Amino acid sequence: MNETTSSKPMYEKIFDEVKESIVTQGYKLGERVPSEKELAETYKVSRITSKKALEMLAAERLIVRKPGRGSFVADPSEDSHDQESTGSTAGSSTINSKEKTIGLIITDFGNSYGTGLIYGMEQASRDNDSFLVLRRTFGIPENEEESIQKLLNLGVDGLIILPAQGEYFNAEILKLVIARFPLVLVDRHLKGVAAASISSDNMKAALEGTEYLFDLGHTHISFLSPPPVDTTAVEDRIEGFIQAHAQRGIMVDKGLWVSDLTSTLPKFFNPDNIEHDLERLVSHLKSHPSITALFAIEYNIALLAKTAVERLGLRIPEDISIICFDSPPTDLGGGYSFTHMRQNEEEMGRIAVENVLNIMNGQPVPNKVLLDAHLVLGHSTGPVAPGKSL
Incomplete structure (x- = not known):
């Protein structure tokens, strides 16, 4: 059978x-x-x-x-009050999540991105009498498949997954979708498949960040990213960058881009790869002296860009401006403050937990939730230097 x-x-x-x-x-x-x-x-x-x-x-x-x-x-x-531990639903508009266990599968987390997500999920779990079980995959698809299988074997009631970087979603995620298992994806969505997702409005955020650079007089902007590999968060940020150019009537010069940086991906993180990417950026900036600004798709790439610019003896932001997505708070640490698009991680985490609990209870949830990111000014951006604006 x-x-x-x-x-x-x-x-x-x-x-x-x-x-x-x-x-x-x-x-x-x-x-x-x-x-x-x-x-x-x-x-x-x-x-x-x-x-x-x-x-x-x-x-x-x-x-x-x-x-x-x-x-x-x-x-x-x-x-009926004694039945709460059965996992039955209340049939009301509020979440009834007594004794529910949620598995969270995430690539990794740090002070620039991920920690806020977990804070939001932990708080929402406590508020709704549920439990959160965490497993990290470090961006390795095989780890992701194994984590899904192990959490299912543990008997979790639902899953929240921040999928690993890759050209496709693994078969275990597709099985969950087909079986209508309570599932919410975070930070990206599954193309052509009705799986609930929650992420920032990456396209809009990239568009707003690019327009900010335009307003400072920058028109020769290098876009810095890892290979898109069909990752919707990366693709949407690229699309927002391109749309900003189209709206201002500024030509997109992809020759200025660097889209093959891999050392910030968890599975490729090691000193040799970092040095390789730094040399790649230094060589690129030398070959394209018209570049006046760098749009880094994430904070760790912004750190690479800052180091590369400084190796060339250039100043930030006087010679080159840098903007990125996310940057750790500097209130207590006194660290360098990048101008960045800040994602609302805690709200994203809260909604992810509430949505997976609602799915468990048979309640409808939006297929795709997008949250606004907000521009936070730092020390890394300024007007184009005199004589460099073309």
């Missing part, structure tokens, strides 16, 4: 058969029913499918799911 042998979804077939066994007292009051793993093996289906069947049984208060122990035939005479 497999998941496609009948027109009725297999999780409904499993639900019907287990329900029948409960109603006819094949499974008696308080008796343990088969686990997700046991049902998956019996029906030769994925654990996503068997999990959904058990969730449906819990939603009808036929079983009580007890973390770490299993699922048991429920006592119909118990008060």
